Amino acid sequence: MQKVAVVGVNHIGRIHCKVYDQNPDCQLVAVCDLDQAVADRVAAEFQVKAYTDVAIMFQQEDVNLISVATAGEENGSHHYQPVMEALHAGKHVFVEKPISNNIHEAKEMVALAEEKNVYLACDLNHRFVPAAYTAKDWIKRGEIGDILFVNMKLMIRNQKESSPWLQLRALHPHSLDVMRYFAGDVKRVQAFMLKAPGRDIWSTASIHVEFRSGAIGHLTGSYDMSMRHPIEQCEVGGTKGRFVLDNIYEHLHLYPHEKDEATVVRNSIMNGVSGFEETFKRRIDCFIQEMTDGIAPSDIEASGADALAVQLVIEAAIRSHQEGGKVIDVSYDASYR
Template sequence: MLKAAVVGVNHIGKIHCRYYQEHRDVQLVAVCDLNESLVKTVANECKVNAYTDLKTMLKDEEIDVISVATGGKENGSQHYEPAMLAIEAGIDVLVEKPLSNCIKEAREMVEYARLQNVRLGCNLNHRFVPAAHLAKEWIDKGDLGTLLFVNMKLTIGNPNESSPWIHLRALHPHSIDVMRYFAGDIRRVQAFMTKAPGRTVWSTASINLEFESGAVGHLTGSYDMDNNHPIENCEVAGNNGRLIIDNVYENLTFYPHKSSEMKVVRNSVLNGMSGFNETFKNRINSFISDIKRSVDPEYVAGSGLDALSAQEVIEAAIRSQNENGAVIEIPKLLGRKVM
């Protein structure tokens, strides 16, 4: 039985608590938050110990895995310190996205986890769905042939005006990660962004990408759309066919070349995913599985390195926007390819 703790217990942290408690091989033992009233309430609901100081929790509790679900600026400025403390203690850690809103901190987290031989994962939950896994199988089997392009759209409604780059850094670790999951590392990007009427942040973005394989791609992202409608669409095409995933997990369609037939896999009403929050469940379950199977930290699915790779692309896109649409090369990262 793995013993788990959650740091940061607002909305997202509570979701982590829920799915740890539902896992048959996990015991949630503690929660930690600077807000004493909040953490005591959540601890009482979960029947676990409450802490307002992470160092004390690490000293007093036996913990195998920690979720860092703190927030901060651009949803990531408060991830670094708790994650580094967990890594220092030799505890496997799952961090919410972005790994950090500061690229220097994200790089340090990944390197420290490597040196400590600790599993560092990131909640890149959009890829942890049956549709994405099946699409990846088709791609790896060669059903699509040589990949030629990947088109991604992730658009939601979010009025947050706290930072010029909140839309890029807080939302698009997901979309970049999905694109990398299917097509591998990205070589260079070019970005153009705009602000919706009345907005002060770069709330809509158009980003061109070139992959190391030679395939090309495009990402459309926005904080200016309506959450009542589908938020995500991903199209992957090769010289033998193409596939489309509709709305994260709802439908997967394969269009083979030289055939009038298509293959459609729908999310089952009775046995499929019941809602978006189950992407969190799938992601947490995958991390627990990696720990239980003693997967080498280098091969964790949705690893810290994957999150850092996505963040490097986002920072390059921001630089491109600042440089009037210049084409920006992505820094080369040491380590394995996308898992």
């Protein structure tokens, strides 16, 4: 039984609470938020203790898993302190994306989790759906052949005007994680970005990638698109066929090169994904199952190391744009895996 506390419960953190409360292998024990009113409201909803200080919560509550859903600049600057406090205390950690908007802090988190031999997982939830599992199985079974390219799109409407790099650091951990899930580590990138009319941030991006395998790919990302229509698509092409995964979990098509018939997989009306919020449940439930099964911290899905890997790609893309579209190698060091 995992005894859980959630830190940062204003929105996404409340979803975390709901998932842990429903998981039979978890006991939600406490919540913590800097805003006393928010902490009290969510604590009352789930009938747990409310705190505004992580250190005090650790002193008074017997918890072994901390879920961090604080926000901050680029949705990640407030992750570092509670994550590091938890890791130093020997707690397992589940953290929202981005693991941090500061690459040095992300590296410290991953290194400390490895030193303490505790779990550090990240909410890279877009691939924890049946359609993505099916597509991955096609790759493993050789249905695609050798992967040649990955084309990814993730486009939403977000009118926030804060950091120039908000779109890159806050949104594209998801898209780059999906690309890595299917094709492995990225070797180098080339990026071009623009500011849509009236905007102060780099709100639309075009990123070319080369994978370590030699495959190539492309990411189109934007904070300028309507969310009335599909927001995400991933296309993977290989020597034997290609597949297209539409809108995270809605439709998946396999197009074999030597057959006229395509395979179509639709989100099941009976046991499919009921909505985007369910992707949080599927992702967290997977992590809890891995802990229950005793999977090694280094072998879990969407680990802290995986989250760091996508942030390294993002930082390389930012540097590429800053240097006029220069091709930039992604620098992996000892803190990654």
